[in-house]
Amino acid sequence: MTVVFSMEAPYRGRYELHRLTFGSGSPSVAIVAGLHGNELNGMHAVNLLASSLRFQRPRGTVHLFPLVNTFGADEARKRWPFDDRDINSAFPGDPEGTSVQRIAHALLDATDAQVCVDVHSGAPHVRELPQVRVPLSGEELELGRATGLPVVWRRSGDTLAGTGMLGAWRAAGRKALHVVVGRGITLDSSLARETAQGFSRLLAHLEIVHTAPEGTTVADVTRADIESHRAPCGGFFVPEVRVGHPVKPGHLLGYLQAPIGGDRLGELRAQRAGVVMTVRAWPMVHAQELLVRVAHTREDG
Numbered sequence: 001m002t003v004v005f006s007m008e009a010p011y012r013g014r015y016e017l018h019r020l021t022f023g024s025g026s027p028s029v030a031i032v033a034g035l036h037g038n039e040l041n042g043m044h045a046v047n048l049l050a051s052s053l054r055f056q057r058p059r060g061t062v063h064l065f066p067l068v069n070t071f072g073a074d075e076a077r078k079r080w081p082f083d084d085r086d087i088n089s090a091f092p093g094d095p096e097g098t099s100v101q102r103i104a105h106a107l108l109d110a111t112d113a114q115v116c117v118d119v120h121s122g123a124p125h126v127r128e129l130p131q132v133r134v135p136l137s138g139e140e141l142e143l144g145r146a147t148g149l150p151v152v153w154r155r156s157g158d159t160l161a162g163t164g165m166l167g168a169w170r171a172a173g174r175k176a177l178h179v180v181v182g183r184g185i186t187l188d189s190s191l192a193r194e195t196a197q198g199f200s201r202l203l204a205h206l207e208i209v210h211t212a213p214e215g216t217t218v219a220d221v222t223r224a225d226i227e228s229h230r231a232p233c234g235g236f237f238v239p240e241v242r243v244g245h246p247v248k249p250g251h252l253l254g255y256l257q258a259p260i261g262g263d264r265l266g267e268l269r270a271q272r273a274g275v276v277m278t279v280r281a282w283p284m285v286h287a288q289e290l291l292v293r294v295a296h297t298r299e300d301g
């Protein structure tokens, strides 16, 4: 483990940015987790990958950053606690700037790799099936598909992060993948394990490691292939499915009831065959809020 950057903190010693490096030379991959301090499924996934890499001899370089926002993680906060800034908004950073700008600058420098992966979780009130978000075509799509994560979400240019760490990586000529898994504030250990296996498959695709656990993408979709169910009115949402659940047309996804008394206010049903990719975890909802997303699969008749 290397400390690639450190700076004085107002209390409790220093801030340290840790990097685990396996192997050397080309090809090179960097995987960053915990840029947001309350999204730690990626941290667990990266550490699981590190334990498997200890027993292999990678042909190429793998840089792992299990946790960037350490002080945020101490307090279960997404942002950097001292000034409430989002580190992901501070790219490309500035070595003479504020704390988050200095961290962003150091991270951009320390992730000098051909392929870079940024791992997040859903918001604390939403759980996401492990998914990789990639452009509609090109090498990043191919790399995203190589992960074999349950969902490959192909997105048009304007919905891909043009700013933030992903944008900074792309501006530096690196291939960038955006992975989202589970929900904030919570460890979903099985989803983290699936994500770690996806990282192994990416490394196997790049021939950095020889073997990786099998895994298959169940939905390879664009926005048009994703059914978003929103709350028709405010209420208490009771889900009837979990992320990863296969559904057929008409499948009950969940229902809304009155918070007091429990009268049923409405129900959600799948329109087409697919896999549940997103489920609202916090039951109190306002009208129009996202409750369930279903990614369509090919079995649809």
Ligand SMILES: [Zn+2]
Pocket (backbone or CB within 6 Å): 036, 039, 119, 120, 121
């Ligand atoms: Zn995040």
